[in-house]
Amino acid sequence: MKFGILVNEGPFTHQASDSAYRFAAAAIEKGHEVSRVFFYNDGVFNANKLSEPQTDDRNLVALWAELGKANNIDLVVCIAAALRRGIKEEVLQDGFRISGLGQLVEAGIENDRLVVFGD
């Protein structure tokens, strides 16, 4: 099955992004495809390369980037949500790209399922 994923929370206040990451990794391991992950609301903070969790904590920004690179997942950060939160090209983790909300709608159209992770 082909999945699109929507992540609506940042990496720390809520578990949503962790759950989304684990869902994506598990789906891929089972032979499914994850074509795109769209980051919206505070979810755009998952792309902030300046984020420095403590060394004994998981680093979701890096984990998403690695998963995306290894499995050719399109990691898209919403431009409108990103700009108001100060997420711009200069702080964007490698592997993510900034684009419009149309990419979310497209993910809904082109995938068998769009799975939403939020609060």
Add this chain to the structure above:
Amino acid sequence: MEPWEEEEGPEVVKRFMYVNRRAPYGTIYALECLEVVLIAAAFDQDVSVVFVDDGIYQLKKDQDTTGIGMKNFSKTYRALDDYDVEKIYVEKESLEKRGLAEDDLIIPVEVVAADKLREIMAQQDVVISS
């Protein structure tokens, strides 16, 4: 098919439902969900918008946000009609629980009971809730 008619592949039209569960202020979910709906309307999909729980306060008439320093975006819901978003559902139980009636809302809506709403929701291809 006549030769002057352009052959087109089957257009994918999916049913997208946007579910608003939260009050308009206090968190950003309502505003950012509205932004998604307005963009999504341009994609020629079958779009519906639902208001349940405190989400129905998003449509309350006569909102005044001067005291909290936030932009009052409630009038933007009136643009939904211009964007051809016509399926707007409000859950009957949520409305009644809050002592509100259809007349208290800023735009015309279809008030539906929870079990009917459940049916409509089950028919969707994509449900985005916030």
